Amino acid sequence: MHRDRGISTVFDVLLFLLIVSAAIGLLVTGYSEESEQPTMETASDVVTILSTSTETIVYTPDHSTVNTTDIDTRSDYGTVAHLLATAAVLEAEKSGEEIAATPAYTQAVTEATKGATAPVEDRVQVRAIWEPVPDGSVKGEVIVGDSPPPDKDVQAASISIPVATTDTPEQAEKSTQALSTVLAQATIESLFDTHRTKTAMESSHDEAEISIARYQDAATTLDTDLSIALEQEDNSLARSILVGALEEEYRRDIVRNPDSVSDISDKAAPTEVTIVVRTWSA
Template sequence: MTGSLLDVCLALLLVSAAAGTLAATDDAAKTAPHAAESRASETAATLATTTASVEYTIVAAEGTTGPDDAAASPEADRIAHGTLGEHLARAVTRSATIDDTALSPAVGDYRRGVRRAVADAVGSRTAIRAVWRPLPCAGLGATVRVGPRPPPTVTVRAARFSVPVGASSVPAASESDTEDGATTAASRAVAVLFPPDRIAAAARGDPIASAAVTDRYRRAGRATGVDAIARLKRGGPRSANRALAAALAADAEAGAAAESPAGERDACGSGDPTRVTIVVRTWSP
């Protein structure tokens, strides 16, 4: 082989190698975003399907666990079972506030346990946000976050899914509710916060849980201007729930009117009392 021919062959080899390197780089660039998106989706699937048991202690108002202040009582120790998504949904609905008034201090230990379980399952460079926004104009809702906020310089991929919450016993909207659905939405939201059947069962045989529920009713009543405890004593949880729902519906309508004097629908944005939205965000180093 002559020197000229050898030079040509080497040049062709170098061009081929360079083309191969460029192709590999292009493939990697195309694959990276898909891999990141896949990790966000896979993390969402993990939350939706992975089951866990979360241990926690019921702590009612002022650091008590019940009417006798049985702080060391083993009856205050509980275990909740479900998927990680279901745990997040429970934690966020039980963390609900009305105009920044916390309804359930007893949820703190459970919420911490849920955060630990979720953080262990999803690993690093992942942020989870669970949101319950049932009545945007009434100031009722909650958010629970797990993981750090992503750095401002990275590309973030996201996936989301929803977890149903609440009781199916609340009727669908009636004709009087068709304009904005405030009454029905409020009734469904209150049923999520105070499930009547579970509350009645707790009152019959679980004094620690019953004390925590009573404290939650008291706080909700103060936030809405309703004597929920009197209603609870006279007519049970359904009566107290109706009074709270009426007050929340009125607040929602007043809030909507303040946001949009012209009467635009969805002035405060959309809300859904029957679902918790979970958003997963992931990023690479």
């Protein structure tokens, strides 16, 4: 009995040593310099990074007409993709003229994007595009990174980021006037988020002044007058006036577009920003 147990013990020890040796061999193999290492992040990988990495950006409001005393800086927090989407909306232009831009915000988002894509920053381009009406006069865009060299193979991936929650009613698809109204409402909601703008106008003097300055910028670009609404600090009235001005602009865009009203409605994206990532080999 004791002899069998001794044989068993020796066998167990030998088996243990064999397993340990195999494990060591696996570990050494796993760290071999000859093992294949990833040489390039794919465009899909970068999209994943942008949509999952969170950042806090800090920026100084840059409306020269506003003398801020209590507010030196502002901050925003979210995924890099969401921050990019917000920046694209804030960079919106009508026929090349800024609507209510906040350059300092865009610059802070650009730096955050560069940080998130640092491992491949010399071979990646990120574009955030806001186009409420297809081929329309209003468009916002932020581009981070250079265009790919013409002699490189390029990969591309994209993601859509919501910036507002307004839906397009089915009846809007049947009429140019109805569609232009709905799209104008959704565009202004995206530009001037209802809750945030209302809160700003009702908070400190400096916060209100910054919001008013953005409204005035938009009114100038859209060729309308908000003086009464702003004097009364009536956020709803100000938005309604801007919607009316933009509605007429969109009506002209829709009439010029060769597509049907229904097709334009399907393609319109006033509450979404598309982020397109392009990567290429070193």
